[in-house]
Amino acid sequence: MRAFTVERYGDKAGVRAGEVPDPEVGAADVLVRIQAASINPLDRMIRAGEMKTILPYKVPFVLGNDLAGIVVEVGAAVTRFAVGDEVFARPDKDRIGTFAELIAVHQDDVALKPTTLTMEEAASLPLVALTSWQVLVERAHIQPGQKVLVHAGSGGLGTIAIQLAKQLGAHVATTTSTANVDLVKRLGADAVVDYKKQAFETVLHDYDVVLDSLGGETLLKSLDVLKPGGQVISVAGPPDAAFARELGANPVIRLAMSALSFRIRRAARRRGVTYSFLFMKASGDQLRELTPLIEAGRIRSVVDTVFPFESTREALEYAEAGRARAGKVVVRMR
Template sequence: MKAFIVDRYNSRDGGRIGEMPEPELLENDVLVEVRAAGINLLDSKIRKGEFKLILPYRLPLILGNDLAGVVLRVGSRVKRFKPGDEVYSRPNKDRIGSFAERIAVDEADLAMKPKAFTMEEAASLPLVALTAWQALIERAGLQKGQKVFIQAGSGGVGSIAIQLAKHLGATVATTTSTANIEWVKSLGADVVIDYKKDDFENVLHDYDVVLDSLGGKTLAKSLRVLKPGGKLIGIAGPPDPAFAKELGANGFVRMVMALLSFGIRKQAKARDVTYSFLFMRADGDQLGKITSLADSGKIRPILDRTYPFDAVKEALTYVESGRAKGKVVLLLKKGEPTSTYENEGTP
């Protein structure tokens, strides 16, 4: 089958389209014909080898962490899906590979796609929606009336997290550029800070939760907008000891992660708040709940643009530029309808 293949980390060619063996179908697996695949910054980081310490993939590797498609076959123990079902998924981190014509996905990591969504709309959702769900609901326990600061509101995670937080009844603050202010307000943001004009730490105070997708210098600033007992959840790092334990990492990796996050954890403790690192996991049951929200109109997909499969390198470069508003999606199957939300929010 045709796939986008990474032969070496951080190689000059950046990967190639070529032939790979058909996926092996295990007894709990569902074989999916991929119609569309979402592109995430995670794909770029994996391609460059930035996650090889915690995600030691065997090369050559098929890239891709999001998909929507049609079930072709099911394993002998599969109960919830049948051939012909339209599904979507963020595959388990150990079994990625959605930039391909077909992929085998564990039944537990799969859900029926929202009925009203096209394939490309559905493919834009799993990784970012699961990240938002696990950060705001599972990790933060965000409640009605609380205040949450979601950085980079026009990005893939931010644009979905704003919608989910508003559904939960929270007051939502975010950052974006001047051109996107009214757009992120339309997603539900109550307080919008133009990062080109203002520093968020001078505007926001006494927040319950911060979802940080930027890392670096913004982490320490994020601590200062939280009230005592608040929670800072980082998805850009640094990883912490709890994540190392969850990963089942060896002693050396645990030590490295503890050292990487020591500074921010110490600062958090001094301010009576907590810092935790979230690396989202595949979860078909949670994705099914997200489907329900999507079908009821509580969450809508945010697509910046789509690319044909043979332009995958161009698509990855665009995602790396940081200019995308919402998600970028690869189209792997010709003849699919264009997205009803395609290019929504484009300046």
């Protein structure tokens, strides 16, 4: 099958198009003919080798973390799906590879595609929708009336997190550029900070939760907008010991991750708030929870640009250069 593989860690030149063997289909797997896949910041981080401690993929490997497609084969133990089903998924972290014609995915990580979406729209959702759910529902337990700050509201994650937080009954603030103020308001943001004109930490106060996708100084400043007992949950900050335990990492790795997050955890403690790191997990069940909201139009996908499969490298470069105006960059397979 045709695929885009990482031949060596490093810059974009390490990604090549070529032929690779068709995937093997396990007893609990579905084989999906991919119709569309989307680009995530995680793809760049994996390719660059920034995630090797967490995700030690052996080169060469197929890149890509989101898909929508059609089931063409099912394993002997599969009960949820049949050949011909239209599905979407974020494969498990140990089984990535959506920039390809085919992928085998465990049935537990797959869900039927929302009927109201095109393949391209559906492919834009799994990773960011699952991340939003796991931050806002599983980790933060958002309740109606709570105040949530979503950074980078016009990005792939931000556009979905704003909408989910509103469905949970939260008051939602977000940060964005001047060009996207109207977009994030249409998505449901109650308060919008144009980061080109204002410093968010000077105008937002007493928030219950911050969803951080930027890290660095933005993460540190986010502590100042929380009320006592509030929490910042980051997908871009330093990993912590709790995440290392989730991974089943050895004591050395646990210690290293604890050290990496020491500064931000100490700063959070001094302010009476908490910091945690989240790396999202694949879940077909959670995609099924989200599907009624998607089909009802309460959560809608935001797609910036669609590239043909042959231009996957260009799509990766486009996204990495920050050229997307809003939402996700998608690759169409056929």
